[in-house]
Amino acid sequence: MIPKHQREGFKVFLKDKRKKTYPKIIKEFLTLWRSKKELPLYYFKYLYRSDITNIEDYLSTKEAAKIQKSPKLHRMEYMAIMSNKLVFSLFCKQNCIPTPELVSYNFGSNFYFKNECFKISKNKELQSFFYKVLVDSQKDRLFLKPFSLFGGKGACIIRKSHLEEDIKENMDLLLTNDYIHEDVLNQHEDINKINPSCINTLRIETYIDKNNKINIMNVFMRFGVGNNIVDNGHSGGIYIGVDRTNGKLKEVAMEEAHFGGRDFYKHPNSDYPFKDFVVPFFKESCELVLKATQFLPDRYIGWDVAITQDGPIIIEANEFPDLFMSDTAYGGYLKNPLLKEILAEAS
Template identity: 45%
Template structure:
């Protein structure tokens, strides 16, 4: 939590669920002494009355240590994960289930199955995608910037109306670098929660001595009309019980977007508790399979659920552990995470 962010400060000050001042001061001092850093992260969530195990949550220094660890990460693997085009091409070659790669662009150079085409006008761009839609059964194309994370800069073109949609995205496309993948159809049970975005599972895998273990899982859900599910774009996140594949009772939203805890989706009214995530076992198996092909020691997999099964959207070597930590209820009490920390 940054003091220069008045929005987060306001959420904290206005929250009626705060512990009393004496208790907060005591816990902050305990964390300061044990974690060896000023625990500003305490004021993101740990100040709440229902958080008894506040020492089980990761401190920023611990998160940075995980991300920087050469015991966990190798550049040969992270170079595949960190570039969305590399990742899509590698998954395609490895026959891992992932959205079909239609093409990509580096600025005005657009690549498709027919080679490279230089685009200099809106008309040429409309013609380029008219040919793609005409030659395939693709109903929509999803665009993701190669260099941005957290859902930033993503957009979609639909078969019906794509020329009008390109009016708004023309400059972005020609000034950026994007992957173009076939937009997937979401499982109807996930659509019931929120249908405007593809709502993905975040599954953490850890490799130790050749063994691949799953640490924890949660689901990210879009909100407010957004077409992306990222928490950094205002979405919600809800923990998943690893054994059963059912959602926990409470969802959360980042303080940047007003914070809050939700037992039902603010748009659809869908109640989270005990919802059985479809294909959850298969999604976990796909994450483990992905870790076999990209054996980085610690990966956060984003997996979407279609009517026919799971598909990998991306893998993250730096999976922003705050959401996993909060959704799990303190990752430092997790057996697999204890192994990670002991190794470091």
């Protein structure tokens, strides 16, 4: 059974005027089938475009899965820290790694704040809890995300000024899931010029090589679109490569195929051009990730880094980073000289 997102992506391919001729597509598809030893359905997500001439430089589905799931690259003990947002927040605090302030949290209907447990079943009780949290912590808003957040799904914002409305909208979700409640970051003013609707993050991927050296493999940046409160590509956001030597954005941002697969030279809401925009605190962001990897030495991690007025803050670490985004943002990840070593190590 072909997943829904792949079916939607194939519909985009059929309508896309950027595609190569059908004889060329058939030839390249068969070439990849032989060389990669798998049915290359991933070809129809991006590689069919007429401007993509280096199809062999892109990761196959099997190669990406090999990196993501290799027991030689990942240890269960480290992955357990990354996969649970509460554990990861406490881990960062313990090691003085800057991360959003953890204000409160909940396990289903049990809510926790300042060493107290509040058992909640009614709307008014939940309103009272968050009113107390917001007043006592002197916050106007809280960003709530599930312990096992993926793709931005389930995240929400609770506002003191719209407390009744926000609780009504999110109560059922909160009472049936486990959430951490964090301070809402103040994003750097330069990034707000591009998109102020959410925190837009750098994705920085690290690899610890066979000589125990930490390498930054790739960097790209993600931007939310519309009124979305998250920047994730799986939630309709867009992403763009970053030049690792100077922190400048590349020229074109991309969109996941099942959302339309469009290219953007400017942000669709602000019309701010991407090309040559210099990410604030880029060097410091890379240094922060290298430091964090020393404390969490899983061999391949995708770090999400937000940029505030005061510098970078790590939002989360991803044990299964989306290598398709990294691959396309890089322009063919297999051009990276370390990728062959990674694939060999992952085998």
